[in-house]
Amino acid sequence: MRKLFFLALTALMGLQASAQNVCVSKALFRQGDDMNWAKPEMDDTSWSEIDITTPWDKQSFPPHNKNYAWYRIHVNIPRSLLQRADQQNMVIFNMPKADDVDECYLNGQLIGSTGRMPTDAAGYGTAVNDVRNYLVDAQKGGIRWDAENVIAVRVYNHGGSGGLFFNPMTISCPTAAEGLAMRLTEDSNGQAHCDVEISTAYASTTSGTFAVTVTDRETGSQISSLTRKLSVKRGKPVRLSVPYDKYKMCQLTATYTDAKTGKTLSEHRQLKYILTPAAPATPRFNGAPVFGVRPGSPVIYRFPVSGERPMKFTCADLPAALQLSESDGVLTGSINRVTVPSGSPEGPASPEGLASPEGLTFTVVAENAKGRAQQTFTLKVGEHMIGQTPPMGWNSWNCWGLSVSQEKVISSAQALIDKGLADYGYGYINIDDGWEAESRNPDGTIEANEKFPSMKGMIDWLHERGLKFGIYSSPGDYTCGGYLGSLGHEQQDAEVWSRWGVDYLKYDWCSYERVREKDNDWGFASCMRPYLLMQKFVREQPRDIFYSLGPLGGTQVYLWGLYCDGDSWRTAPDINDTWESIRDVGFRQQAGLAKYSSVGHWNDPDMLVVGKVGWGTNLRESRLTPDEQYTHITLWTLLASNMLIGCDIAQMDDFTLALLCNNEVNAVNQDMLGQQADRTLKQGDIEVWSRPLADGAMALGIFNVGDKDQQVDMKALITALPPLRESWGEASAKVVRDLWRQKNLTASEFNGTIPAHGCRYLKVQ
Ligand code: GLA
Numbered sequence: 001m002r003k004l005f006f007l008a009l010t011a012l013m014g015l016q017a018s019a020q021n022v023c024v025s026k027a028l029f030r031q032g033d034d035m036n037w038a039k040p041e042m043d044d045t046s047w048s049e050i051d052i053t054t055p056w057d058k059q060s061f062p063p064h065n066k067n068y069a070w071y072r073i074h075v076n077i078p079r080s081l082l083q084r085a086d087q088q089n090m091v092i093f094n095m096p097k098a099d100d101v102d103e104c105y106l107n108g109q110l111i112g113s114t115g116r117m118p119t120d121a122a123g124y125g126t127a128v129n130d131v132r133n134y135l136v137d138a139q140k141g142g143i144r145w146d147a148e149n150v151i152a153v154r155v156y157n158h159g160g161s162g163g164l165f166f167n168p169m170t171i172s173c174p175t176a177a178e179g180l181a182m183r184l185t186e187d188s189n190g191q192a193h194c195d196v197e198i199s200t201a202y203a204s205t206t207s208g209t210f211a212v213t214v215t216d217r218e219t220g221s222q223i224s225s226l227t228r229k230l231s232v233k234r235g236k237p238v239r240l241s242v243p244y245d246k247y248k249m250c251q252l253t254a255t256y257t258d259a260k261t262g263k264t265l266s267e268h269r270q271l272k273y274i275l276t277p278a279a280p281a282t283p284r285f286n287g288a289p290v291f292g293v294r295p296g297s298p299v300i301y302r303f304p305v306s307g308e309r310p311m312k313f314t315c316a317d318l319p320a321a322l323q324l325s326e327s328d329g330v331l332t333g334s335i336n337r338v339t340v341p342s343g344s345p346e347g348p349a350s351p352e353g354l355a356s357p358e359g360l361t362f363t364v365v366a367e368n369a370k371g372r373a374q375q376t377f378t379l380k381v382g383e384h385m386i387g388q389t390p391p392m393g394w395n396s397w398n399c400w401g402l403s404v405s406q407e408k409v410i411s412s413a414q415a416l417i418d419k420g421l422a423d424y425g426y427g428y429i430n431i432d433d434g435w436e437a438e439s440r441n442p443d444g445t446i447e448a449n450e451k452f453p454s455m456k457g458m459i460d461w462l463h464e465r466g467l468k469f470g471i472y473s474s475p476g477d478y479t480c481g482g483y484l485g486s487l488g489h490e491q492q493d494a495e496v497w498s499r500w501g502v503d504y505l506k507y508d509w510c511s512y513e514r515v516r517e518k519d520n521d522w523g524f525a526s527c528m529r530p531y532l533l534m535q536k537f538v539r540e541q542p543r544d545i546f547y548s549l550g551p552l553g554g555t556q557v558y559l560w561g562l563y564c565d566g567d568s569w570r571t572a573p574d575i576n577d578t579w580e581s582i583r584d585v586g587f588r589q590q591a592g593l594a595k596y597s598s599v600g601h602w603n604d605p606d607m608l609v610v611g612k613v614g615w616g617t618n619l620r621e622s623r624l625t626p627d628e629q630y631t632h633i634t635l636w637t638l639l640a641s642n643m644l645i646g647c648d649i650a651q652m653d654d655f656t657l658a659l660l661c662n663n664e665v666n667a668v669n670q671d672m673l674g675q676q677a678d679r680t681l682k683q684g685d686i687e688v689w690s691r692p693l694a695d696g697a698m699a700l701g702i703f704n705v706g707d708k709d710q711q712v713d714m715k716a717l718i719t720a721l722p723p724l725r726e727s728w729g730e731a732s733a734k735v736v737r738d739l740w741r742q743k744n745l746t747a748s749e750f751n752g753t754i755p756a757h758g759c760r761y762l763k764v765q
C-alpha cells in the first residue's frame with residue numbers, strides 16, 4: 001500500500017530522472033514547526049502539494065512572517081546514478097534557494113543548512129540567495145538506493161516572501177572533473193609571474209593535460225607556452241608558475257583537459273602591465289611647485305622628489321620662519337601675515353617669513369650621489385590658500401573599512417615612504433569611519449576607540465615624517481558606519497581634532513537626514529547648514545584643515561559646496577572595484593561638472609580602487625582589469641580629483657606602484673591651472689575628456705567605454721576638438737605625447753587599438 005502511495009507521489013512530485021540526475025520540483029508542505037516532521041516515517045498524507053521553485057505566498061499559502069514551514073520530498077534515488085560517478089563516493093543534493101534560512105534532512109539526518117536560524121547562538125542571519133549544495137557520502141550518508149527517501153526541509157521566513165524558490169532540487173553524482181577548480185594569482189614584483197593552481201574538491205584523483213599560453217595583446221604574437229601532464233588529488237593542489245614580461249600587454253590562457261572525460265577548464269586573464277618608465281636615479285621633483293597655507297598655521301610639506309637615497313635637501317633663500325630638513329626634505333615653520341605697503345614691488349621672499357600677496361618664493365635643491373635637481377617653489381599664504389592642487393594621499397576606507405586600526409594606519413604610512421609614494425606627492429594619511437569611541441566623555445568631548453591607543457602619538461609620528469593626517473566624521477548623531485557623529489558637538493570635535501593635529505576632515509552625511517526629516521526642511525539651505533556650522537569651527541582652529549564634504553545621497557553638493565568653503569566635495573555615491581562602478585561614478589556622473597571645480601574647491605568622485613581593497617578585514621586584488629585600472633587613474637587625474645589611494649600600501653605590488661607613480665600622469669592632476677577636464681567628444685563608445693594645462697598644452701584621455709576593442713584614429717579625434725582643430729595645421733606641427741609611456745607619438749602611431757574599457761592618455765603641445 002505504502003509502495004503504491006509512493007509511486008503516485010513520485011508522479012505528483014514532478015520528478016524527472018535521467019541517467020545523470022534526479023530532478024524534483026514538487027513537495028508536500030505544511031506551515032508550522034515540529035522536529036518530528038524531519039522523520040521519514042511520519043504521516044504527511046494530509047499535507048498540501050507545493051511547487052518548490054516559487055515562494056509559498058506566491059501560491060495559495062498565506063504569508064507567514066517570523067515563522068517556520070516544512071517541505072517533504074519523497075524520491076527514489078536510483079543506484080544507476082553512481083555509475084557515472086567516476087569512482088566518486090559522493091552525492092550532491094542541489095536544493096532550491098530558501099527565503100530566508102533552511103535546514104535540510106535526508107531520511108531524518110541533517111545534511112546541510114544555510115543561513116542562521118533565530119535560535120542560532122550568533123543570532124538570525126539571512127542567506128536568501130545562497131546556492132545550496134549539500135554533499136552526502138554515497139555509502140555512509142544514509143541514502144536508500146533504489147528505494148524511497150524523504151528529504152525534509154525546514155524553512156524559516158523572517159519577513160516578506162517565504163519558502164523554497166528559484167531552482168528545483170537535483171540529485172546527482174559528480175565526476176572527478178566536476179570537482180576541479182582553477183585559480184590564478186599574479187605577482188608583478190621582480191620577475192613577474194602568474195601562478196595557476198588546479199585543485200579538486202572531490203575524493204578521487206583526476207589526470208589530464210594542462211596548457212598555458214601567454215600572448216602579446218598588441219602584436220598577437222605568442223610569448224611563451226607550456227604543456228604538462230599532471231594528476232590532481234584532493235588536498236594536494238598542483239601549482240604551476242608561468243613567468244611573463246610585465247612591460248608588455250599580455251594575455252594568459254590556461255586550459256586543463258581531464259583525460260577521462262575530456263572536460264576542460266579554462267581561464268583567460270589580462271596580465272598586469274607596466275607602462276610607466278622607471279624613474280631616474282638622479283633627483284627629480286615630482287610635485288607641483290606650489291603649496292598653500294593660512295597665515296600662522298603650521299606648515300607641513302614634504303618635497304616629493306624621486307631618486308636614489310640618501311639625498312640632501314638645501315635652500316639658500318629659505319625664509320627665516322621656515323625650516324627644511326636636510327635628509328628628507330620636510331618643510332616646517334609658520335608664516336605671519338603682513339600688510340604689504342602700497343606701491344611696494346611685488347613682494348620678494350621675506351627673510352622674516354612675512355607673507356607677500358603672491359606668497360614666498362624660494363629654490364629648493366635636492367642632491368644625491370648621481371646628481372642634482374632644483375625647484376623654484378612658492379608657498380602661498382592667505383586665508384583661502386588651502387588645497388592649491390588636489391590632495392594626494394591614502395584613506396583607510398576602501399581597504400580596511402570599519403576594521404581600521406592605528407597599526408594598519410602606521411603600516412600604510414611607513415610603506416608610503418618606503419615604497420616611494422611620498423616622493424610622488426602622496427602626503428595625506430587619512431582614517432575614515434571606525435576610529436570613534438562608543439560614547440563621549442562626561443564633558444562631551446570625543447575620544448578614539450581602543451583600536452587607536454594613541455591618536456596624538458600616531459599623528460605626531462606622521463608629522464615628524466612630513467605627512468599630514470586626516471579624520472572622518474558626520475554632521476548627524478551617527479556616522480554612516482554607525483559610530484558617533486558630531487551633531488551637537490561640532491565645536492568640541494573641531495577643537496579636539498585640532499589639538500591632535502588633524503590636517504584634513506572628511507565630513508560625511510548619513511544620519512543628518514534625520515534632522516532634516518524632523519525639521520521637514522528639504523531645501524539646499526538645510527543641507528548647507530551643518531556644513532557651514534562645521535566650517536566655522538574648522539576654520540577657527542590654529543591649523544589648516546582641508547575640508548572635504550560627503551556625498552549626501554542624491555544631493556548635488558557641487559552646487560553649494562563652495563559657499564561652505566569646502567576644499568572638495570563628493571560628486572558621486574560610493575565607488576566599488578568593478579567596471580560598472582567606474583563607468584557610472586566616473587564617466588556618467590562626472591560629465592558636465594568641470595564648471596563647479598576650481599583651485600581649492602575640487603570635485604571628488606571618490607577614492608581610488610586599485611591595489612588590494614576589501615572594505616573590511618579580507619582584502620582582495622581589485623576586480624578591475626589592468627586596462628580598467630589605467631582608465632580609472634587616467635580619468636581621475638584628468639578630473640582634478642582628490643587622489644586618495646584606497647588599498648593597503650604595505651601590500652602594494654610593482655604594477656600598482658607604477659600606476660600611481662607616473663610623474664607625467666600625476667602632473668595633469670596637480671596642474672596649477674586647476675582646470676578640470678570634461679567630456680568634449682563622444683562617438684559611440686569612444687569618449688574624449690580633455691583639459692587645458694598651465695603650460696598651454698592640452699591633456700586628453702581617449703577612452704573606449706564599450707565592451708569591444710576599437711580601432712581608433714587618434715589624430716582625427718584630436719583635431720575634432722575645437723581648440724586643437726584650428727592650430728593643428730600650423731607650421732610647427734604639434735607634439736603629441738603618450739603620458740603613460742612618456743614618449744612622443746610618431747605619425748605612424750596615431751592609428752591604434754584601444755581595448756575594451758581601456759584608454760590612451762595624451763598631451764598635445
Ligand atoms: C559613506 C562614505 C564612504 C565612507 C563610509 C564610512 O558611505 O561615502 O566613503 O566614508 O561612509 O562609513
